[in-house]
Amino acid sequence: MNWKTLSAIVMLAVLPFTALAVEPDEILADPALEARAREISKDLRCVVCQNQDIDSSNAGVARDLRLLVRERLVAGDTDAEVIEFVRARYGDFVLLKPPFKPETYALWLTPAFLALFGTGIVIVVLRSGRKRQVAERLSDDDERVVAGMLAAEKGGTA
Amino acid sequence: MKRAIAALPILVALIIGAFFLWGLNPDRDPSAIPSVLISQPAPEFDLPPVEGVGLPGLSRADLYGNPEPVVVNVFASWCVPCRAEHAVLTRMVERDGVRLFGINYKDKPDDARVWLEELGNPYERIGSDLDGRAGIEWGLSGVPETFIVAGDGTVLYRYVGPVVGAAAEKKFATALAQARSRDGGTS
Structure with missing residues (x-):
């Protein structure tokens, strides 16, 4: 197998993982805020398709939550505040990483x-x-x- | 010491068995999400009326200071199970005297109006949640969902999915009876 075939295979194998649920109209103009929004979205669970994060989910509620996360960020919330905002409404269940508590x-x-x-x-x-x-x-x-x-x-x- | 070690496998088997008993219980729904709203005051929201229906909108204030528990139903004309649930809700209102409030979730006002004209309108108030933000406040995961809110504005019960079928209706009726006895007892 030559070098070109190998790199083509690798690229094709990686391609599915680059598919995003985030739609163009959701993306924030500020790349720094958008990057933070993406990180936060990866830690939040979609409540419809339960083993997916909202960043990669196509569900309607996931989209609403992505928009909400971005809205809170634009309003000046810290990452922790945004996550707390969502947690207050959906409970610990939305956190893909469960908190350490009794x-x-x-x-x-x-x-x-x-x-x-x-x-x-x-x-x-x-x-x-x-x-x-x-x-x-x-x-x-x-x-x-x-x-x-x-x-x-x-x-x-x- | 030896004896204690010999008993270990039995202990381990018992623990695993107990987990199986719990986990394989057919009544347990592993995808059920515990609601954070239960026993909490109703969330902050303020929805305008659905245009053309002629009913007032719905806000948090409407859920406070009621003499008895109210039922808040989240519905949409595009939601097929809601159609089946509509008959159950209408019966609850007509037969059991339930006070029913609606949240019209992400629905075009015209569609909602036609839907209500066709099926009848059991709702006392309907708030129009066009962008689904009130839905997020309620921790909604889909439609339909139905809540029982006590007279003092405390959310007592949440039912995810349509209240259709004998088992679901019985569950809901039990919760409603409990809510009523709670409100009857405190006031």
Whole structure:
């Protein structure tokens, strides 16, 4: 495969990801504000098509929310204020990244807990395995028994 | 210690089983979005009347100081399930004496007028939400949606989708009865 074919394949593969739901009439004139709006939109969940952010959703409500985000930005809100504005109306559900608070402790802490728990089990298992290997030599009693058995064996065959 | 470790798999199985019990429950709707409005005062909004219908508009003030709970229904003439729901709402108004307010969501006034002329008008007030901004204030995800607002302006209940069919109507009636007993008790 030559270099040109490869780059063509890469470009075609990337193409679908550049498709946008943001319509031309929504885009703000100020590129800095527009960039912020895009970032905020990526963190907000569309309430109709629930596993999509509003930045890439074609749903009517998603469009309304995109326009709202831009309107708040133009009005001078900070990013956090815009997100809070939407959150106040749609709840934590619209945040694609759930906030860290008592109701979500289980969500955030379970992976860490499970990792610690698993590490603990691994350590316990490895330790007990090592203990079993400690018996490299027979005890004196065993040595005597084995010697006796060997002697009996020799006496029997000879 | 050994015994405790031996009991661990059973414990893990029980926990996972409990999750299955909860998660596979056919009554649980995993895509249901909890509404932040419940038990909160009605949101700020002020909608003009729908042109040509001859009913007053709807604003937040209309939801405060009512002697009994009111029902706020978000509808549109372009929304097919709303047509089915319309009969249920009309029955609620005529039979149960419900006070029904409407929010006409992203609808052309002419279309809304024709729709109401054809099907009849159970609404006491209708606000025209042309750009859907009031819908956002209500945390709307689509039409139809129906809310029960207590006399003091507290949003008590939200039903997403059309209140059509025995199960849905029963659910809604129960919520409405609860709202009425709440308002009856406090006043």
